[in-house]
Amino acid sequence: MAGLSDWLEDYRNWRGRQEWEQGKGWQDFFGGDPRAQEQFEKLSGFGTGSHGLGGLAGTFVGTKARTSDLKALDVAKQLEKAGEDPKKIWFDTGWFKAPWDKKWRSEISDAEMKATPADWRSTIAGTNIQDTDLGKAYSHQELYSAYPHLAEAEVYANPDISSRARYETGPTGEDMISVKLDRPQATATLKDYFSRLRDPKSPDYWKSVAAEGYFDQDYPTYRAGLKDMLSHAKDVRNEISDMNQGMIYPSKYEERFMSPIIHEVQHAIQDLEGFARGGSSEEFTAGGKINPETGQQYTMEEADDLYRKMGGEAESRLTQKRLKYPAGLRRLIFPLDELDVPLEEIYNPRNHVSLKTK
Numbered sequence: 001m002a003g004l005s006d007w008l009e010d011y012r013n014w015r016g017r018q019e020w021e022q023g024k025g026w027q028d029f030f031g032g033d034p035r036a037q038e039q040f041e042k043l044s045g046f047g048t049g050s051h052g053l054g055g056l057a058g059t060f061v062g063t064k065a066r067t068s069d070l071k072a073l074d075v076a077k078q079l080e081k082a083g084e085d086p087k088k089i090w091f092d093t094g095w096f097k098a099p100w101d102k103k104w105r106s107e108i109s110d111a112e113m114k115a116t117p118a119d120w121r122s123t124i125a126g127t128n129i130q131d132t133d134l135g136k137a138y139s140h141q142e143l144y145s146a147y148p149h150l151a152e153a154e155v156y157a158n159p160d161i162s163s164r165a166r167y168e169t170g171p172t173g174e175d176m177i178s179v180k181l182d183r184p185q186a187t188a189t190l191k192d193y194f195s196r197l198r199d200p201k202s203p204d205y206w207k208s209v210a211a212e213g214y215f216d217q218d219y220p221t222y223r224a225g226l227k228d229m230l231s232h233a234k235d236v237r238n239e240i241s242d243m244n245q246g247m248i249y250p251s252k253y254e255e256r257f258m259s260p261i262i263h264e265v266q267h268a269i270q271d272l273e274g275f276a277r278g279g280s281s282e283e284f285t286a287g288g289k290i291n292p293e294t295g296q297q298y299t300m301e302e303a304d305d306l307y308r309k310m311g312g313e314a315e316s317r318l319t320q321k322r323l324k325y326p327a328g329l330r331r332l333i334f335p336l337d338e339l340d341v342p343l344e345e346i347y348n349p350r351n352h353v354s355l356k357t358k
Contacts, residue, residue, distance in 0.1 A: 058107055058108055058109045058110030058111065058113075058142075058262075058319065058322055058323060058325075058330070059107065059108050059110055059142075059143060059262060059265060059266055059269065059319055060105045060106075060107055060266065060269070060275075060315060060318075060319060060335070061105065061106055061107065061108055061146050061147075061269060061273070062103060062104065062105055062106075062269070062272075062273035062274075062275065063104065063273070064147075064272055064273055065106075065108070065146035065147060066145060066146055066147070066148070067108065067142075067145050067146045068106060068146070069093075069094065069106065072093040072094055072095060072106075073093070073095050073104055073106075075092070075093050076089050076092075076093040076095035076096075076104065077104075079092065079093070080097070086334075086336070087334045087337075090331075090334050090335075091331070091332070091334075094106050094107070094331065096334070096335060096336065098275070098276070098311065098315070098336075099336075099343065099346075100276050100311040100314075100346045100347060100348050101274075101275055101276040101311055101348045101350070103273065103274065103275050103276075105275075105335075107322075107330070107335070108142040108143060108146055109142050109330075110140070110142070110143075110262060110319075110322075110323050110324075111324070112139070112140065112141065112142065113138055113139070113140040113143070113258060113262070113323075114138065114139050114140075114254070115137065115138055115247050115248050115249070115251060115254050115257075115258065116136065116137065116138060116139050116247075117245040117246035117247055118132040118133070118136040118137040118246045118247075118248070119132060119136065119246060120132050120157065120183060120246060123156065127160070128159055128182045128183070128184045128185055129156060129157070129158045129159070129160070130156070130157045130183050130184070131154055131155060131156045131157070132154075132155055132246075133151065133152055133153065133154065133155065134150060134151060134152070134153040134154075134155050134175075134177065134261075134265070135150075135151025135152060135153075137155050137248050138248075138258070138261070143265070147269065147272065149175070150175065150265065150268060150269075152174075152175075153174070153175035153176070153177055153265075153268060154170070154174060154175065154176045154177070155177050155178075155179070155248075155261070156176065156177070156178040156179070157178075157179060157181040157182070157183045157248065158178045158179070158180065158181070159180060159181060159182035159185070161178050161179075161180050163180065163280075164179070164180050164260050165177065165178060165179045165180065165260035165261065165263060165264050166178045166264065167264035167265075167267040167268055167278075169271065175268045177261060177264040177265065177268070178264075179248075179257050179260060179261060181248070181249065181257065183243065183248075183249075186243065186249070187240065187243040187244070190236060190239055190240045190243065190250075191240055193236060194233070194236045194237060194240060197232075197233045197236060198233070206226075206229040206230060206232070206233045207226065207229070209229055210222070210225040210226045210228070210229040213225055235252065238250070238252075239252060255323075255324075258323070259320045259323060260320075262319055262320060262323055263316040263317065263319060263320050264316075265319075266312075266315060266316040266319045267312060267316055270312045270315070270316075275311070275312065275315065276310065276311025276312050276315070276346075276347075276348040276349060276350060277310070277311075277312040277349050277350060278310055278312030278313045278316055278349075279307060279310050279312070279313065279349055280307060281300065281303040281304050281306075281307045282303075283303075283307070284298040284302065284303035284306055284307070285297075285298055285300065285303045308340075308341055309341050309345050309346050309347060310346075310347065310349050311346050311347060311348050311349065312349070314339055314340070314341055314346050317340060318335060318338060318339060318340075321338060321340075322335070322338070
């Protein structure tokens with residue numbers, strides 16, 4: 001098996017990048033040896049430690065980010081004018097231009113984004129809606145250094161919104177991010193379940209559940225079942241503690257809400273930078289709008305398809321996809337190669353023109 005340092009060097013150089021562009025995936029690159037791939041993943045960031053190969057990524061930012069490398073952007077523009085390939089421009093400078101809105105972008109790392117205990121305020125009397133500031137709910141120094149005002153964006157845990165998450169601007173221009181979550185009810189439910197786990201008279205009593213599940217097993221298996229149930233009870237207790245301390249949700253399930261929140265943060269950046277915006281399916285179904293291609297009202301399928309192909313939505317989903325990429329891979333994977341809809345069909349809702357129709 002070849003030395004790991006040799007693989008890393010090969011992957012760093014341009015020749016290795018070209019091989020990757022030509023379609024060589026992980027299996028080909030590591031000669032089908034899973035041990036080699038496992039070692040590389042650990043070294044590049046999947047495992048413990050930080051051994052980046054250069055370039056971090058995550059959330060897409062523009063020229064208004066305070067931390068943007070504008071000198072590298074000047075180089076990128078010169079390379080574009082010289083007719084250089086967009087991928088090579090990305091590899092060399094960390095900048096790329098989104099074809100759907102002609103705006104330059106770079107990336108900042110989301111790797112250190114973490115949920116933190118926050119002071120959740122009850123927003124409307126008689127409801128379970130709570131709010132806090134993004135900078136209190138999540139630590140993310142890269143983001144707040146780039147856009148300091150986003151630390152003060154309002155985050156709402158609101159069980160009444162129709163979608164999983166939502167971004168909007170308030171009456172005075174403030175950024176507002178909502179996630180579909182009932183924190184008070186979630187905490188109460190956890191506490192009720194925990195009390196049943198500890199109650200010998202309850203069918204959910206941890207020893208009873210273990211005995212029922214492993215009744216006809218041998219004694220070692222039964223003991224293992226007891227251990228698992230006791231561990232589960234401790235996990236539930238820790239989840240309650242997380243909620244009481246002000247976590248948006250138990251840390252064990254942190255990404256359940258981190259992913260949609262970073263999606264909405266990307267929408268906030270799009271508004272600031274003038275990138276193609278996101279939207280909703282209702283834009284096409286409300287008011288009986290007519291699809292010019294069919295002469296009929298938009299169907300839900302057609303509306304959903306157009307919603308997914310909005311530049312802002314495609315970009316925000318891409319942000320989610322790259323959220324937890326290890327440092328060693330992000331700069332080496334060209335963002336536009338990872339879109340989940342055809343590039344030529346993505347359009348800018350600000351002018352309703354796609355690459356396909358130009």
